[in-house]
Amino acid sequence: MQFQTPSILAxxxxxxxxxxxxxxxxxxxxxxxxxxxxxxxxxxxTFRSDDLSGTVPVSQCIGTLDxxxxxxxxxxxxxxxxxxxxxxxxGHRIVNGGVQHACSEPFSDALLLExxxxxxxxxxxxxxxIAMVDLIRERxxxxxxxxxxxxxxxxxxxxxxxxxxxxxRLTAKGVERLGFHGLSFAFLMEELERNxxxxxxxGRVILAHLGNGASLAAVRNxxxxxxxxxxxxxxxxxxxxxxxxxxxGLLWYLAQSEQMTPQQFNHMVNHQSGLLGVSETSSDVRDxxxxxxxxxxxxxxxxxxxxxxxxCIGGFAAALGGLDTLIFAGGIGENSPVVRTRICQxxxxxxxxxxxxxxxxxxxxxxxxxxxxxxxxxxxxxxIMIAKSVRAIMNHSSRPSE
Numbered sequence: 001m002q003f004q005t006p007s008i009l010a011x012x013x014x015x016x017x018x019x020x021x022x023x024x025x026x027x028x029x030x031x032x033x034x035x036x037x038x039x040x041x042x043x044x045x046t047f048r049s050d051d052l053s054g055t056v057p058v059s060q061c062i063g064t065l066d067x068x069x070x071x072x073x074x075x076x077x078x079x080x081x082x083x084x085x086x087x088x089x090x091g092h093r094i095v096n097g098g099v100q101h102a103c104s105e106p107f108s109d110a111l112l113l114e115x116x117x118x119x120x121x122x123x124x125x126x127x128x129x130i131a132m133v134d135l136i137r138e139r140x141x142x143x144x145x146x147x148x149x150x151x152x153x154x155x156x157x158x159x160x161x162x163x164x165x166x167x168x169r170l171t172a173k174g175v176e177r178l179g180f181h182g183l184s185f186a187f188l189m190e191e192l193e194r195n196x197x198x199x200x201x202x203g204r205v206i207l208a209h210l211g212n213g214a215s216l217a218a219v220r221n222x223x224x225x226x227x228x229x230x231x232x233x234x235x236x237x238x239x240x241x242x243x244x245x246x247x248x249g250l251l252w253y254l255a256q257s258e259q260m261t262p263q264q265f266n267h268m269v270n271h272q273s274g275l276l277g278v279s280e281t282s283s284d285v286r287d288x289x290x291x292x293x294x295x296x297x298x299x300x301x302x303x304x305x306x307x308x309x310x311x312c313i314g315g316f317a318a319a320l321g322g323l324d325t326l327i328f329a330g331g332i333g334e335n336s337p338v339v340r341t342r343i344c345q346x347x348x349x350x351x352x353x354x355x356x357x358x359x360x361x362x363x364x365x366x367x368x369x370x371x372x373x374x375x376x377x378x379x380x381x382x383x384i385m386i387a388k389s390v391r392a393i394m395n396h397s398s399r400p401s402e
Contacts (some may be wrong), residue, residue, distance in 0.1 A: 004097040006088035009078070010386035012183075013093060013132055014212070015270075016040050017125040020078075021383035025088045025394075028387035037062070037070045045070060047077075067128035069181075071135050079139075089144040090136055093183055093382060095233065095345035097149030097314065099174045102156075104148045107133055111147060118174075121232060123300075124270055145191060146390045153182030153222040154217070154224045161226040181209045185217050185383040188327050191378050195364065196325070198276055202376070203324035206316050208287035208309065209380065210339070211330030212240045212283075216309070218316035226319050228312050236270050237308045240283035243273035244308065275301045285332050285339060306342040313347060323350050323373050329380040344375065 008028060012019040018037045024030035035049030035058075050057040058063055076292040078084060091104070097116055105111065112130065119126040133145055154162070154177075163175040164170075185207050193201035205219040215229040215236050228236030230245075238244040246269065255262040260268070268277075276283035279301035281291065292299040317323040328340055337359045344352050351372025359366040367375035 005086070007082070007086055008387045009087045009090045010088060010383040010390070011092050011132060012382050012386065013067075013125065013129045015128075016042070016212075018067075018132070019383060020074060021387070022082070022087075023387040025383070025391065028384065028391045030195075031384070031387075034383070037074060040065060040067055040070045047073065047079075047113070056136065057093075063196070068131050068135070071128075071132045075135055075139060079284075084140055084143070087140075087143065089146060089390050089394050091146045091148050091386035092129060092133060093130055093150060093386060095150045095180060096122040096178065097147070097151045098178070099176065101147070102152050104146055104393060106146055107145045108392065111265060115147075122262045123266065125233070144394065146386075146393055148183060148386045148389045150180045150182045151178045151183050154179030154227050157224050162232070175231055177227065177230045179215070179217065179224065180229045180233045181213070181215045181217070182224075183385045184209045184329060184380040185219070185224065187381050187385050188329055188378050189219065192327065192376070195376075196374070200325055204317075204320040204322050205325045205327065206313055206320070206323060207327050207329065208313070208333055209330040210309070210328065210333035213242065213329065214239045214309070214332070216312050216316060217386060218319050220320055221322045221358075226316060227304045237276045237312055238278075238305055240285075241271050241274045241276045243269040244278070275305060278304055285336055289336075289338060290351060302339070302342070306339060310346055311342050314350070317350050323352075326352065326373055326375045328375070328377050334362070334377055334379055340366065340375075340377075347373075 006025040008023045008025055010021045010023065016038070017040060021031055024032060033051045035050060038046045041053050043064050044061050045060045045063055046060070048057060048059045065073065070394035094115070096118065098121070112133065115130055116341070117129065128291060136143060136145060158177065159175070164176055166175065188207050189201055192205065202221050207217045207219060209215055213229060214231055217224050218226040230236065234242045236244050240252040251265055253273060254265060274283065275285065276287060279288055279297045281295065282288055285302065288298040288302050292302055313326065328334065332339055341354060344354050345401055352375060353368045354366055354375060355368040362377055365374060365376055367373060
C-alpha cells in the first residue's frame with residue numbers, strides 16, 4: 001500500500017471517532033485512502049480503512065482505546081503502511097476557532113496555547129484534537145500541520161444572529177453564537193453551485209447536517225446568516241446524545257433539587273440527553289425507527305427530533321425571507337428517507353413538496369418538479385475541504401515573497 005508521491009493527510013476528529021483521508025498533494029480532489037477509528041472510549045473500538053486500490057478493505061477490532069491511544073494507533077499504522085515521510089502536510093478539523101479565526105492557518109505555539117485555553121468551549125472535541133497535533137509534532141516536528149476551523153464558515157454572521165442576550169462584558173470575551181459544522185456547510189455550498197449553478201448557490205438556502213451531531217444553517221448569497229448551534233456544539237436541535245437548547249434556569253434547578261454539579265450537568269447534556277435521553281434505549285435513529293411501533297419512548301424521541309428540526313427550518317425561512325433550496329446531509333440526513341419525510345411533511349406552506357420515490361431512492365433532488373423549494377440530498381465531505389485548505393496554504397507559503 002505504498003505511495004510514491006507526497007500526500008496530504010486530513011484528520012477529522014470527533015467526540016467518539018477519528019476519520020482520516022489521504023489525498024494527492026498535487027490534486028486534493030484525488031483521494032487515495034479513507035478510514036475511520038470508531039467507538040473511541042467504548043468497548044470494541046474499531047478501525048477500518050480502504051486505500052481505493054481494489055484490495056480488500058481493512059476492518060478490525062483494536063481493543064478499548066481512549067483518544068490518545070487511538071491517535072497513537074493511527075499514526076503507527078500510517079507510518080507502517082504508507083510511511084510518514086511521504087506525508088507532506090497534515091490538516092486537522094478544529095471544532096472551535098473562537099471569534100479570532102476566520103480561515104485555516106498553520107499551527108504555531110501561540111495557536112496551540114490559545115486552543116488549550118479555550119478547550120472548555122468544546123470539551124468533547126478540542127482536547128482530543130489538540131492531543132493529535134501534539135502526537136504528530138512529537139513524531140515529526142518538522143511536518144507542517146494546518147488548523148481548519150469548523151467555526152470559520154459562520155464568522156460573517158450578522159450581529160443580530162450571533163449576539164447572545166447576556167452582559168456585554170461576556171460578549172467582549174468572545175461569548176457569542178459561533179456555529180459549527182462549517183467544513184460540511186462549505187462543502188455543501190460548493191456542491192450546490194456545481195450541481196445547480198451559481199444562481200441557486202446565491203439564493204435562500206437551508207443546510208441540515210443531521211448526524212450524531214446535528215445543526216442547521218441559513219445561507220443567503222453564499223454566506224451564513226444564522227445557525228442552530230451556539231457557543232458550544234451542545235446547543236440547537238436535539239441530537240443523538242446532546243440535548244440541544246435548554247432553559248438556562250435548568251442548571252440552577254438541578255443543582256438545588258439533584259445536587260448536580262456543573263461537571264455532571266455538562267456530562268448529562270452531552271452524553272445522556274437527546275435521542276438517548278428521551279428514548280432511554282438508543283441514540284441511533286435506526287434503532288428507534290425499528291422500535292417505534294412497540295415502544296412509545298422511541299416514537300416520542302423520533303417525533304421530537306423531526307419536530308425540532310422542522311421548527312428550526314421554519315424559523316430560518318423567516319430569517320431568510322423565504323426558501324429556495326433545502327439540503328439534507330450527514331449520516332441521518334443522507335440515509336433516512338423516513339426522517340426526511342417527517343421533517344418535510346408540514347412544510348408545504350413554504351413550498352416544500354417531496355416526491356416519494358425520489359426520496360426513498362435517495363436521489364440528488366427529492367422534491368417534485370412542481371415544488372417551489374428544491375430539496376436535495378448531498379453526501380458531505382469534510383475531509384476534502386481540509387485537503388483543499390492545506391494545499392492552498394502550502395502553495396502560498398512556498399511562493400517566493402514579492
